[in-house]
Amino acid sequence: MPQQIEDVIERIGGLKALDGISGTAGGWVQRATRSGAVKNALSGTWLGHPLHPVLSDLPIGAWIMASTLDVTAGRTGATSARRLVGVGLIATLPTAAAGASDWSDAYGATQRVGFVHAVSNAAATALQAASWVARRRGRHRTGVALSGVGLGITVCAAYLGGYLTLVRGMGVNHTAFQEPVTDWTDVAALSALGDGKPLRVTPGGVPVVLVRHEGAVYALSATCTHAGGPLDEGKVAHDGCLICPWHGSVFRLEDGKAMRGPASVDEPSWEVKVDDGRIYVRSATA
Numbered sequence: 001m002p003q004q005i006e007d008v009i010e011r012i013g014g015l016k017a018l019d020g021i022s023g024t025a026g027g028w029v030q031r032a033t034r035s036g037a038v039k040n041a042l043s044g045t046w047l048g049h050p051l052h053p054v055l056s057d058l059p060i061g062a063w064i065m066a067s068t069l070d071v072t073a074g075r076t077g078a079t080s081a082r083r084l085v086g087v088g089l090i091a092t093l094p095t096a097a098a099g100a101s102d103w104s105d106a107y108g109a110t111q112r113v114g115f116v117h118a119v120s121n122a123a124a125t126a127l128q129a130a131s132w133v134a135r136r137r138g139r140h141r142t143g144v145a146l147s148g149v150g151l152g153i154t155v156c157a158a159y160l161g162g163y164l165t166l167v168r169g170m171g172v173n174h175t176a177f178q179e180p181v182t183d184w185t186d187v188a189a190l191s192a193l194g195d196g197k198p199l200r201v202t203p204g205g206v207p208v209v210l211v212r213h214e215g216a217v218y219a220l221s222a223t224c225t226h227a228g229g230p231l232d233e234g235k236v237a238h239d240g241c242l243i244c245p246w247h248g249s250v251f252r253l254e255d256g257k258a259m260r261g262p263a264s265v266d267e268p269s270w271e272v273k274v275d276d277g278r279i280y281v282r283s284a285t286a
């Protein structure tokens, strides 16, 4: 990343003056997404992939195509370009909702940069909306100009979005780089594992949480796939799931399936065997 751009983004991340408005907006979003069904829908838990980056291609793609038509086809492509601007506007609704849900779980510099990303996108959307109205009223050149400026802002906002994911790790699977442990590894005495009390062990240096529930012993990776929360500090639910202490993602003990967002990626599960009072684990992929 060019140094000047990096400096600007670092400065945005350090703007503590944003914390008041950003925190208030984050609180509203968290209240609006409190329901498990809403959080799962917006996080992409049902999809097994974060939803926001999938949807964001739609408005960006539509607006790029509209501006391409403006440049290459002029008034001949005016109707198609106006429709593409409209398609992009419609697509911003679910895209913004999914992004806001993801952003509301961030904090510190990540939340500040995310706030500027959101405000930039809102400004770009307002310009595209004004462009659509202008085009509809026959003011083609005004519409083209508004779309061009809006698309420029969208590109800057998309850069910030890429920074949030690729540099700050927002939305990435936090277990992605864990190496599987293929050999059965002795990790604890069965007597050390209380019912419903998670225990952290580290076979091969990988953090794993052991849970005894209704007589069975389960093992999942202890680093939450969502943002790296310590699952060994989470709570065991009566329905055989483990709840992350950071943002409340719920994983099924039996196989690590993400049952509630914000996590969209399942937690890696481990095979378990008990022999002579000792617990052994190995990666389920072994």
Ligand code: FES
Pocket: 224, 225, 226, 227, 228, 229, 244, 245, 246, 247, 248, 249, 261, 262, 263
């Ligand atoms: S770290 Fe966010 S739910 Fe676990």
